[in-house]
Amino acid sequence: MAALRLRADLKSEIRAFLSERDILEVDTPRIAGSAATDPQITCFAVEGSRSHFWLIPSPEFHLKRLLCAGLGDIYSFGPVFRDEEWGPLHEPEFTLLEYYRMGMTGAALAEEVAGLLTRLLGEIGPVERISFAELFEGELGIDPFEAPVQALWERVATEHRDHLPRTDRGLLWDFFLGNVFYPRLGGKTIAVIHDFPAEQAALARLRPDNPLVSERFEIVVRGLEIANGYHELNDPEEQIRRFEIERRARARLGRADVEPDTRYLLALDAGLPDCSGVAIGFDRIMLLATGAQTLSEVVAFPAARA
């Protein structure tokens, strides 16, 4: 009960924070005509009598279509859905805050999110910026890009590595980030991991001065991944290339093919303004606010009892 009251209070506080900055709340649909091409995300299908839909895994493309229409700074705050994600820190339905700032850099947006987190949770600590490469160099003493992939695999603890492929660099990066590094980060700071590899740019631009890395960042507090943000990619040609790379990855992983969202591509043709955006897991903030260990403690009806 106390957790539900706190949820309501924190949501009001978030809306106040955004409103003070003239960021407009918009309602985007929860069902969409296109699924995510991201090879690591599975959408729930919705069979209607007149049409086939997908529950949205994120409001990103709808928000960006509004940005292309010239709406300016906007946000969506509501539920999103991802199949196959069940665990103490994962619910197939969770509450996502996603917002966009025109003309802002990723670094500036990360600072702003740190300010929001501090307002919601009290003093956490200073922002600590660490690049993806620095994280690996600091923790493992090897360069994640240059080191032979075998060397990365050998750094995995013996009992954990024997079922992990030795030749998949991207997978080993994910292993270290999620299993080893993140749980140790952000103990007394707001850790901002930046300069993610180009292979993991998702929808971020590549850095003009170093196209091996992208202008993507993540925020980790007390070991929990709280936010993921981009200086947004707005080049339609590059977006089409990324969709195709993701479709090939899906095929390689034996996952169902997904048609790219053509409505989004049309909007990009019209022009997405230079902007940065961030997605923030509200239920994870609730974990930090309450000290709870599992998401099922901070939502009224977790999926297992929905």
Place this chain on the structure above:
Amino acid sequence: MSNYSTNEFKSGLKIILDGDPYNIVENEFVKPGKGQAFNRVRIRNLKTSRVIEKTFKSGDVVEAADVVDAEMQYLYQDGTHWHFMHPETFEQYQADATAMGDAASWLKGEELCTVTLWNGRPLLVQSPHTVTLRVTRTDPGLRGDTSSGGSKPAVLETGASVRVPLFIQEGELIKVNTRTSEYVARGKE
């Protein structure tokens, strides 16, 4: 041969790894928002009881272990094997010393035991939680002797050794906790 995908992992599931059967003790889903998901598991080797940790890439498939628990009646021992009977199918099973482990020292006959079968063969035998057995050898308790904390060693009819209170005499029945090897109470016929 059937398989389990990591999506089906949950505690209690029995799988085969490197030829040995394991029980999943704990399963944790780990996934960066953007990126590959993993299942970190703690698993118990059903042969050795050792618990180890492993990480699987989510979506990986592992072989299912045909492991079931059944309540069976202990019949007799023939020198190398312990014989059990399923009370409903009347089928008989033979467990070797490895499968018996500590359970062998608590059984005299007719007890209902939990027998874990792997591919139809006994892998592990658990004796009942408590058993009632006769004391075959113990020193007469000396009144006022508290130097040994008020207890003394005793040998039971199955050969097991336990510590009993000083007032217990040879020939008496006692109830013993088989998990802790501790005296619980005087037993009844």
